[in-house]
Amino acid sequence: MSMLSNPAQKYSAFPQVDLPDRQWPSRRITTPPRWLSTDLRDGNQAIVDPMDSAKKTRFFDLLVEVGLKEIEVGFPSAGETEFDFISGLVRSGRVPDDVLVQVLTQSREDLIRTSFASLEGARAAIVHLYNAVSPAWREIVFGMTPKQVIGVAVAGAKVMRDEAAKRPETDWHFQYSPETFSTAELDISLAVCEAVMDVLQPTPVHPIILNLPATVEAATPNIYADQIEYFIRNLPNRESAVISLHTHNDRGTGVAAAELGLMAGADRVEGCLFGNGERTGNCCLVTMALNLYTQGVNPALDFSDIDRVIETVEYCNELPVHQRHPYGGELVYTAFSGSHQDAIKKGFAARETQNDTGWRVPYLPIDPADLGRNYEAVIRVNSQSGKGGFAWVLEQDQGLKLPKAMQADFSPHVQRLADELGRELTAEDIWQAFRKAYHVKTYPKHFQLLDYEERRSTDGTRLFSGTIAVAGQQQSVSGRGNGTISSVIATLRDSFDLALEIVDYSEHALSTGSDARAAAYVLAALPDGRRVWGCGIDEDVATAGVRAVLSAANGAVTVA
Template identity: 45%
Template sequence: MTEFPTLTTPSGAVADGAPGWNRQRHSAMPSYRYRDVHQRVNVPVGHRDWPNARMTAAPLWVPVDLRDGNQALAEPMDPARKRRFFELLIAMGYKEIEVGYPSASQTDFDFVRLLAATAIAPPDVTVVVFTPARRDLIERTVESVRGITNEVVIHLYTATAPVWREIVLGKDRAQLRELIVAGARDVLELAGDLPHVRFQFSPEVFNLTEPDFALEICDAVTELWQASAQRPVTLNLPATVEVATPNVYADQLEYMHRNLARRDGVILSVHPHNDRGTGIACAELAVLAGAQRVEGCVFGNGERTGNVDIATLALNLHAQGVDPMIDFSDIDEIRRTVEHCTRLPVHDRHPYVGDLVHTAFSGTHQDAIGKGMAEHHERAAAQGIAERASQWRVPYLPIDPADLGRSYDAVIRVNSQSGKGGIAYLLRTEYGLDLPRRLQIDLAKRVQQHTDDTGAEITAEELFTLFEQSYTVPDQRITLVRWQIAGGATEIVLDAHGGRRHSVHREVGPVEAVTAALAEAGQPIEILGLTQHSVDQGAGSTAVSYIEYRAAERTGWAFGRDTSVVAASLAAVMNAANAPK
């Protein structure tokens, strides 16, 4: 019978049978089969600078959707989709793009040749092509880039971690070093004299490679390629399979950053994957540790759980006041294009781009957002500046959805989890109705009953319909036929109980006159509160009124709308008089 390791508390005490938080039982999962990454990779970093560093500028973003992302698709992109994706990346402002693996497929080879034959790549964009350290594949790769007038980077890679060396390649450290140097020598021989060509090397699975061996290999390659500030070499250090907490990756990057030879001639790059769900954190900490360049996919597509997500990384910087240097101002169009090209949907809760990421259903969130939006509007008006120019300070919304080309229509949506704040926000923004707080509370109860019964979200249109059904009466038993103010008196004509009732009321306003006439007709109404406002500006604007009333020992709310404030108020009174008992 298998023995599981003993589970202990932070103090070292055995957890089984202990009181409080640490009363746990062993799971049935065989965690003992795996080794802590610290036992496999010991990073001799010593003092760390990265914890105190800050990101004050964007790194060079390099999308690999056309190569790494494409390899991860069940249906790789056809030439038309690949071109459309490339044109999207250009439009977004990327200045270095990995365009393919030309030795792996004819489609990739032909796409690289397209860049040589046409001007679809602007002159300031660097083109990256990918190749293993095998001479015949390097030859094919070099052939694909001949004639391209843009700067070209030939990206050479070989796996270097112990498991890959022993199981996949069957080589020890010395033999693998010679294989890599031979590949680098082939690249130099075949492409060293091509104009505008630079080189890149990736020790694949860098994050599981012994730090001293990774350093030895990288230094050997940069020495052979004579890395210099005039012709820099990109050293790309991938977390090919994410196996550790992000701080370990940061330590590995800082070790390389400090100890690399020819550091001034090296562009230090990272390529995190997302196996542990912390690829974003790995990339950010790696930049703090010295990385200057980040490879990833626009929305994180890639093998297994994906490559690092450039959109999230870039917009994280934007949210901290740092220019991300990539244009996401029409993020929905970007999403549509990526979904078309990859045939993969973007999740509704994907950071920044998902359909629901700027949407609040929770009542407390809605209340805070509504107040924040109102304060933002008022502050901008007081400063005499446009709202888009005013500092963004809205609870629960780290960035202004308008920065991404989105409207505020879907910021607050209502379901059974929502409260009065969200309901009031929708009616205000969609229909111009500024409900009194007590009416908000009353309506929220009705909406809650509706959404509990249906189990579904309620749209703004459905919400307005429910509001009208609750506070207006279309088929009225008592109607206001005419009202007129003349000579200090208000004349009221009601149609009540099958007959016309005429009355004149002096020294009172129209609302008081109508309530008096209703009392005379046997339908007394006590007005407890009256709120009025205009919905639109200028001539022909619509006015609305909300009244809280008491009738026959019950209280309620009624609503009226008309072209004048007085007429709207009288309509509300008549809706109250006709409300079901």
């Protein structure tokens, strides 16, 4: 078998919804939906080794911690392990008063009764009833007519009603899903939901939850939004229903479909953290919540420590969160490209000088710090990187703010190292390369400052005197100039016949590094026109300047 040259022989385009006056395209999402996590049910049935009770309990605690108020905790009729976990969770007192647990059941009397039994003693709970309604399932799986499918749902709803009545101490909430809604005829979905509502008699004060799942994502998100808007417009007693969305990611647009479904009038979104679920997964609650966050909407979910959330999810699911997963992936805030690095670096620099609190940093749709990420990992260096990349790393790791011309001078050193190693460069790699290139905090072959003193002469000039080691041999030196830097230049000329002219000098305080408080940079010109850079780091800013001149002097001798 191979891909068909004419796929229309086998596959047909999904039909459009006849909704010429659709309203959802002009709407915005301004408030968060009600969220339901189905990690412990949809997510759990989609992993190779389902979670044991300890893992499910740990996951449940995480969901509560990040702010989920509705959590589908399992399928109690699936087996003893599942039933025991749910009933134990209810009895443990672990469920906060403001959190609703939900269980799922097919529309079969024995399964429904088991589901209610698992929630015995709960303060409040949701029982979620479902049956498939679309043509492929009706005709191929069950061999039923639409009328018979509706009958199955009604029979299940009656059992739900009666079981709830036996346990008046619990505040029962009902949810019904016409499973496979996204591939079903809209009029049949409306008919089955209306029939269930007739049995359960919801009110605006105590509404039913109608979940409209894209059980298999079969069309573009706009069609799903049309389906939701059409359903809502034509549902009798709409004010007594909470419209919930349960999208899957078969076409890669599960989050987009849920967002458009909210624009179409839905109230609630079901999904899993980082999108785990059958086949290609469910709607990713992290992505959708943080999409809202970046649009200025508080999602009412807290991912301030996203790495700890990832750690728990990966442990419980035994599945990795992809490095490129939106917002949470290890590399989503990382730039290797030189042009990207330069833009990000400029964005951060602009924030330091502007009073605007709005977030505007190129290539970063969200501030990584809001999610507990640090800035050190934003820019990383490999053979594809530019000078902005290693300059950022040096600034974050060592506190050095290299002049732009010095960045260009150092760039070939970094590029050669990246090519030699054939891998991403670490901050330590870059720092050691910088030390080697500019003889910083090393023991250079030529000029090494051992000690010095400076004093002002009666004529206003400054006298530099000290000890410099050359090739390991100590030598007493002195020189006179108008200032510290010029007196060191004079010392190099008089004692070592090395002529340097300072073309540029800058210095700054260091914010990083426990053994240094200042850094100085010099650009020196040689008589033959060549230019060399030097850098000095010291606790004392004046000494940092002296070291920078000697750094340039070592560079001048090395290239001679």
